[in-house]
Amino acid sequence: MIEAAMIWNEPNNKSHWDPEIDPDWSCFANMAKLAADAIQDVNPRLTRVLGGISPIDPGFLDLMKTYGVLDHVDAVAAHGFPLDWNLWQIHEWPQKIEELRSVTDLPIWISEVGVSTFGAEEVQLWGLKRTAELLKGRVDRIQWYSLYDLPRAWPATTRHREAEGSSYYRHFYMGLLREDGAPKLALEEFARHTPEIGLVQWFHFEDPRLDDAVRWMKRLGVTYLRTGLSWADRFRPGALAWFDRQMQALEDFDVTVTFCFTPEHRGLAPHHTSAPTVPEEFAAFCAEMTERYAPRAPSVGARHQSPVSVRPAMRSMSFPTQPRE
Template identity: 70%
Template sequence: MIDSVMFWNEPNNKSHWDPALDPDWSRFAAMINLAGSAVAGVNPGMTRVLGGISPIDPNYIRHLGTLGVLDSVDVIAVHGFPLDWNLWQIHEWPAKVAEIEAVAPHHPVWVSEVGVGSFGAEEVQVFGVQKTAELLVGRVPRVYWYSLFDLPREWGATTRHKEAEGSSYYRHFYMGLIREDGTPKPGLDAYAPHAAEMGLMQWFHFEDPRLPTAVEWMKRLDVRHLRTGLSWADSFRPNALDWFDRQMEALQDFDVMVTFCFTPEHLGQGRHHTSPPDDPQQFADFCAAMIERYAPAMPARATAGRI
């Protein structure tokens, strides 16, 4: 079920990691190095992915390399939204991937989030799906479209500055291929021919009522690869393991990349989900516990006979 794990999400984006508390990312690096070792100790065959970076910055990857992080992960991931948030054009995707390949030649590069919203017009999203498939399917080993569902407005986006971000914030609510009311957008038809090669990235909130519907849609589309998350912060909620179990059981028919992220407020230096934890080993322990629960190493097959 789980074929890869991602450590954190967009660590070079201040909406997901607080640079004021960790200006040189040394605390982040220490946390990832501990987590990489912990996961390998539970399941040595598990593919470990560095949290998708946004912006796509080769200097950031080069810096993490000096901190030992590239020795603790097997794959580097990138995120890009050139028609919504990035300051580059969509046709630059292959060049952006090549920038990371150049500084980490021994690591495959996966695009773990790519999307185009319908904030301005739904026709723009149709173009975005088609052009993304043309540029990235076959160019990188894995691509994950963000996302299946629009984010319900009343839930709020997981970003630090919210409405202060202006239209950038409101675009978060229009990234899905299916509207909040459950009706498909034209972008869904554009995505369908590519679903087997271009996976989906879909966050599921704690006890998310959309989970069964998501599974139905993904099976109908013949989606094979899914990226989602198990929140370290959510693990302290009442009945958290019950929810995690239901989520992972529902997703058992897909190849899942699970993202471990979000610092519990009571364990962070800044008392916020973007904060470095007081004790990075606690994050590593959470990662190891989740792999032990959902993707432990399989025992070696017994030999058929003896000599």
């Protein structure tokens, strides 16, 4: 069910990794290497991708190279939103790609790129056309963020929320579909670029949009999808049942799964951006999810089993017990 495993999301962005706890990113580097090795131990053929960096900073990639992280992954990724959050302009995309290539020979994925309709839907339509012109043929993977607008009743995953002003509210308008599922102007244009351009859609725990999203993606011709499985959600009651439902619904797509988000009770600070107290526990989560949804292919002649049917035979993974409220 999984074609690639992404290790964390935007590790150089304080909305996803706390630099006050880990100012030199040495904790992150150690955790990433443990996770990459754990994934490889389960399935050596699964592509391992370093979590997409945002902002695009070749210096951060060079730091990860110094720590040896790039020796443990098969690709690197970057996120860019020049019409919404970045301090560079959209026509600079080729330059940004070359800056990354100056640091590494690994394949480069643009695992999130998008344009909000905060100001007008016409801006997203123009931005999608221009992004396709600038990125197609230059990188190994392009994934548009996202299919749906974020419902206004849900919080955006960002550090300072409403204190960010309009920057925060742009998070709610990144979809090709409005919150109610109505198409935006850019939807038809997006379909002209599939399957070469894929999608990013984060599904919240027990997300009611899952089945409709699958129908829309098939209708749009999407074959590549990036989503996430949250380490923090692993401790919720019914977590595995939800993970199974999500992954089975997405089985017709080539899925990149992002493993991220520290459970509050397993972090050095009680926050999803915190470095974990025991980084091996994150690696164990990555291994468990890989074994559940991307197990090593059976040997020739072996009886085929689906990922769900092999679960009773999986090796036992150790997780701390979540404290009671």
